[in-house]
Amino acid sequence: MKTMTFRRVLSAIVIIFSISLLFACAGEPPKAADNQPPTVIDKMTLKVLFDYNKATLTKSDIDELDKAIVFVKKYPGSHIILEGHTDSLGTDKYNLELSQKRAEAVRQHLIQAGAVAEGKISATGFGSAKPVAPNKTNEGKDNPEGRAQNRRVEIMIMSD
16 A cells, blocks of 8 residues: 555656656757767758858848847857858868858857857858868869859757
8 A cells, every 4th residue: 555655656756847847948959968969959051152252241141140140049048050161162271261251250240149149159160071062063164053052151059
């Protein structure tokens, strides 16, 4: 009899704890398990198609940057990683520096817009290492449309 009562009480405690934990976590981004590296919980590719050899945000980018602000604000308190990318023209060293400047331009815009705290967002350049489109056609000719798609910044929301 005592064992049955104890099990019922224990079951009730587990259920109450589970429900309270569910409500406590509602609206918060998922957390990484202990000792696990942070993982990407959401991602957005900005269609800020930088001009060749440039890291400057322009007035024509405002709509896309506004989408980025809304996206980032959905995850208050989360760490955000920005990845800058270039096309394949230029040296690896130059493209790495340019992609860093592109990611940093978006980082500064998001901070200035109040979308994220300065300590919660980082920017990294990858140069031409991660293309999303071919820089050359199958015939080996220049592919300006593909190169334009590769000049981009990606936003990643990370688990804690």
